[in-house]
Amino acid sequence: MTRSSKPSIGSFTFFVVALALGAYFTFAAVQGDFGLFRRVEIQAEAGELRLDLDRLNLEIAAIENLTQRLSDDYLDLDLLDEQARSVLGLLRADEIVIQ
Template sequence: MTRSHRPGLGAFMFFSVAFMLGVYFTFAAVQGDYGLFRRVEIAAERDALARDMIQLSDQIAQMENLTRRLSDTYLDLDLLDQQARSVLGMIRADEIVIR
């Protein structure tokens, strides 16, 4: 008697489990917390934060310049005049205010 040899249930279960594990690890490598998509999101966030840092550095440099120009050792009279006009609402005697 010859019996046809067909794969048993054990082989089917082994390949099913192996396939499911492969699918799971592939999904985790692409979509997971440490996957490719998360890496792209982190890179985009890093670029946005770098742009913000450059903008803030420029603002700090501008504020340091204004602070230095109003210090006791270096007094910029034009800047002092501008600050007095904006903060105190002062005008000179030869100016006309139009509202």
């Protein structure tokens, strides 16, 4: 009994299925919801959100500074004058208004 050198259909099917599964999982690892490309997108978005957080923290610090300067414990007369002019439209007696 001699064995034929022709591969059987079962081994061919096994290799085709293994190749298809390997291709699928490789594609999913690169392009999927949890793949490499999505990870890069998430990291870029996280960087943008960190910049927004830093900007908002600076804005909060500036607002807290203005609030503290207008508090009862500490009154900044220049800031009070500026706020009275912008909000109430007040002028000093020695100023001339040109419209």
